[in-house]
Amino acid sequence: MKITVHSAMCVASGNCSRVAPDVFQNREENGGFVELRDSNPPESEWDAAREAEYLCPSGTIQIENQPIPPRQ
Numbered sequence: 001m002k003i004t005v006h007s008a009m010c011v012a013s014g015n016c017s018r019v020a021p022d023v024f025q026n027r028e029e030n031g032g033f034v035e036l037r038d039s040n041p042p043e044s045e046w047d048a049a050r051e052a053e054y055l056c057p058s059g060t061i062q063i064e065n066q067p068i069p070p071r072q
Contacts, residue, residue, distance in 0.1 A: 001040065001041060001043075001046050001049065001063060001064065002039060002040055002063070002064035003023065003036060003038075003039050003040070003041070003049060003061065003062070003063050003064070004036075004039070004061075004062045004063075004064070005024075005034050005035075005036045005060050005061055005062070006059075006060050006062065007033060007034065007060070009058045009059060009060045010033045010034045010058060010060045011057060011058045011060075012026060012031060012032035012033050012034070013055075013056070013057050013058075014026045014032060015052060015055040015056060015057070016034055016052035016055070016056060016060075016061060017034070017052075019048050019051045019052050019055060020041075020045060020048035020049050020051065020052040022037065022038065022041065022045055022048075023036070023037055023038050023041050023045050023048065023049050023052065024036060024037060024052060024061075025037050034060055034061075049061075049063060050063060
């Protein structure tokens with residue numbers, strides 16, 4: 001999984017860091033705008049990263065399409 005953030009589009013909602021804090025952060029020092037902590041997270045973070053992408057109101061988060069692994 002490859003994640004990209006388009007910082008100029010961010011509205012600082014904070015949804016991403018609430019659902020995927022190991023992948024995204026919103027620091028007050030940066031006006032609350034998103035910062036990518038891990039652009040290529042481990043598989044254990046994929047569901048949270050996808051949820052963050054879905055919850056982002058501005059479309060800031062883009063996840064490169066890769067097959068979703070089967071649940072075991």
